[in-house]
Amino acid sequence: MKIDLSGKVALVTASTGGIGFAIAKGLAESGATVILNGRSDASTRKAKAALEKELPDATLHTAIADLGTAQGVEALLNAAGDVDILVNNAGIYGPQDFYATDDETWENYWQTNVMSGVRLSRALLPAMVKKQWGRVVFISSESALNIPADMIHYGVTKTAQLSLARGLAKFVAGSGVTVNSVLPGPTMSDGFAEMMKEEIEKTGKTLETLAKEFVMAHRPSSVIQRAATVEEVANMVVYVCSQQASATSGAALRVDGGVVDDIV
Structure with a gap:
């Protein structure tokens, strides 16, 4: 199978390292123009330089924005312009006792992990629907199904992403745009x-x-x-963004190594 994303523009949020960087690399290797996003000029420049070293022919852009606020999302949208592929990878996590998790922490997780994807999808989906082609992917987690007792606030946001992706897939049904979730494990x-x-x-x-x-x-x-390696997670995301995955929408695709003990 040869995945060719030439002519497509992909925005990968929080893509200066980890899974996001691996996804950006995979999409660039497949021919897409990739917009790298980070919260600082230094991190985005470093990520771009690293990718240019490995993929000298890739077309890469950077967009600095903190997606934990509506203003940050607006800044990213202004910098990114029109995109064909949106990978909602931005997210925060960390263990915390439920009793000690205050409203401010809950709100911070909700804004960053959920509302960033809501805002970006709301802004970018109309153009995809108009073109009758587009891909939206939410990077959720096996914690969406196996809610961690020490990270309930995180697990709830990851479950919300599954609902959001499924709902959006139905909202744009028949448009040629697909919306899916990918659930990494450890x-x-x-x-x-x-x-x-x-x-x-x-x-x-x-x-x-x-x-x-x-x-x-x-x-x-x-x-x-x-x-898993970050590349193994990225492989699934790149496939979901491809033309070959045109019949996959509204799905929650696990790259969890079988951690979730479920046959469905």
Whole structure:
């Protein structure tokens, strides 16, 4: 299968590292013009330089915006212009006791993880529908189905993304635009590497070993019994954005290594 996204413009939010960067790279490798988004000029420039080094023929742009506010989303929309592919990857996460999670924290998670995708989709879908082609992807999480007891505030926002994506898919039904969710499980992202940095120094173990130990201790239902790579997650996203995936819409596609113990 050869995925060719030549002539398409893709906006990947929070794409200066981790899963977002891998998605941006995969889309650029497939010929799409990619708009990289980060919260600072330094991070976006660094990401663009890294991609240009690996893909010298890629067409890349940058857009600096913090998507935790309506103003930040507006700034991104003004910088991005018309796009054919929207990957809603921006999100925040972190463990916190439910009793200690105040309204401000809930609101921050809701604005960043959910409303950023609402606002971007509301603004960008009309042009896609008019062209009768477009792709919208929400990067949710296996935590949308396995709500973590220590991250209830996060899990709720990830579940909301599934509802949003399914509803939007039905809203634009028959238009040639597809809307889907992709649900990563434990992944060796930049965030995970940073979280494990002290443990790596203390034990001398590799990131892959620590990731496997984490999965077996905290996600023992995993079928692959290891963490996924960011590239493995990106592969699913790139496929969903392709012409070949034109019959897939309204789906919640898991790249969780089988963590969610469900056959549906």
